[in-house]
Amino acid sequence: MTIMKNDNYKIKKKSLIIFAISLFLIIISILYSLNIVTNNENKITENKIFNKLDYYIKKNDLRYTQYKKNNPKLTIEQIVTHVNIGLDNDYYTNTRHTKNLNTQYILVNKYNFLTEKYIPKNLEKINSQYSLGNMYLVDYAKEAFEKMAQQAKKENLSIIAMSTYRSYKYQVNLYNTYAKKDGKEIADTYSARPGFSEHQTGLAVDIYNGKEPYTNFEVTEEFKWMEKNAYKYGYILRFPKNKTKETGYNYESWHYRYVGEEIAKYIYDKKISYEEYYAQNLEKKD
Ligand SMILES: [Zn+2]
Structure with a gap:
């Protein structure tokens, strides 16, 4: 037992x-x-x-996930837009040849560049009453600019182009001068490296009122007028105050870019930068 x-x-x-x-x-x-x-x-x-977003790009999927991890406070819209712009990489890294050459859609910034050889087609000289010396823009941007300046003149304001199309070579000298003076890091915040300047597209124009230095353009009546009217002629303020991250540039009250009336109005209504517009409307088609 x-x-x-x-x-x-x-x-x-x-x-x-x-x-x-x-x-x-x-x-x-x-x-x-x-x-x-x-x-x-x-x-x-x-x-x-x-x-869900129609500007979602499948090949960026891992980058969206990673960017969201690093920026948990951003909305889904911001994440997809920023990654489409390229902001998950440092400026001047992961760069590419820009597309849409010789069109009003061309995007040139710290991720998208033009080659040394690119010279836009149909550059035309701006009427000398609206420019400082020999200033060239692509024909349709030039026409729109003259119309805009003409209308401003009727209202006793003077809009004068002081820098328009700039060749690659010109930008090499300009950037090197700034880099020598302030160092590369500071120069990068206000001047583009050669190939990365929007001025090489022939669609960008720096303006002043003929009296105040262009860096003071913001305090002029002409600036107020441009704020209200530029989009009607297809121009946008290219580097707005609250969009320095998206554009990669300090605020510039004097730098305008031709994008066509339709896009300019859209950007004006939505208060976005051209980078955001491109990321949400054109990037997917590239
Ligand atoms: Zn400029």
Whole structure:
């Protein structure tokens, strides 16, 4: 009897241990699989969120996820827009040849550059009453500029182009002069490296009123007029105050860019930068 009792006890102990081990394994495997499921679900939901936007680009998916991790406070719209712009990389890194050459859609900034050889087609000289010396813009931008300056003149304001098309070579000298004076890091905040200047497109114009230095343009009546009217002629303020991150440049009250009336109005209404417009409307087509 005692022997049997002892055996029984051993068997019970053995099965209890087996039961405990199996239970432990089952719990571990449930936790493990749950974790995988949760991870997958997170991934799927996240993709679905980005997906909802019609400017979502599939090949940027990992970059959206990574950018969201680094910038948890941004909205989904901001994340997709910023990554489409290229802001998840430092300025002047991950750069590419810009597309839409010789069109009003061309985007030139710290991620998109023009080659040394690019000279826009159909450059035309601006009427000398609206410019300082020999200033050239692409024909349709030039016409729009003259119309705008003419209208301002009727209202006793003077809008004068002081820097328009600039060749690659010109920009080499300009940038080097600034870099020598202030150092590369500071020069980069206000001057473009050669190939990265919008002035090489023949669609950008720096203006002043003929009296105040251009850096004071913001305090002039002409600036107020431009704020209200530039978009009607297809021009936008290219480097707004609250968009320095998106554009990569300090605020410039004097630098305007021709994008056409339709896009200019859209940008004016939505108070966005051209980078954001491009990221949400044109990037996907590139
Ligand atoms: Zn400029």
